[in-house]
Amino acid sequence: MSQATFGDDDELFGEAASEMREDVEASLEQAWEALPAADDIWESDAGNVLGVLNGLNTALDAGDAEDHLRDAKKWFTMGQRADAFDDAADLEAEIADLEETITSVSEASEQVGDLTAxxxxxxxxxEDAGPDDADDDADDEE
Incomplete structure (x- = not known):
């Protein structure tokens, strides 16, 4: 193999590494966008607690965030093992933050689901607790 071939390989590897980083960043961005908006879990138009809980449970859907996180982790792991990233600390930190946020949303959804039931x-x-109205009526007649 000639020296020129090795130079071309380095250039191709550099391009692949850049594309891999872009793929990780794009997947992370899509995952963040798939999470519920803060206002969606904070505001409610419901008229009672059950309506609020049902609305909150619907709002706490992480959507495709987990799938996008998985894609980001897949490309990140591949790039890291190939030593393709000059500095991957920012990606690693963002992946950890996203994973923590998705876990929090999922746990909140489970808690709201329990409350909804x-x-x-x-x-x-x-409503059933307390004195029975029928007994009160009988006592009144005596």
């Missing part, structure tokens, strides 16, 4: 039961229990 619990609140109607609690309401029913509170």
């Amino acid at each position: 619990t609140i109607p039961e609690l309401r029913g229990s509170l």
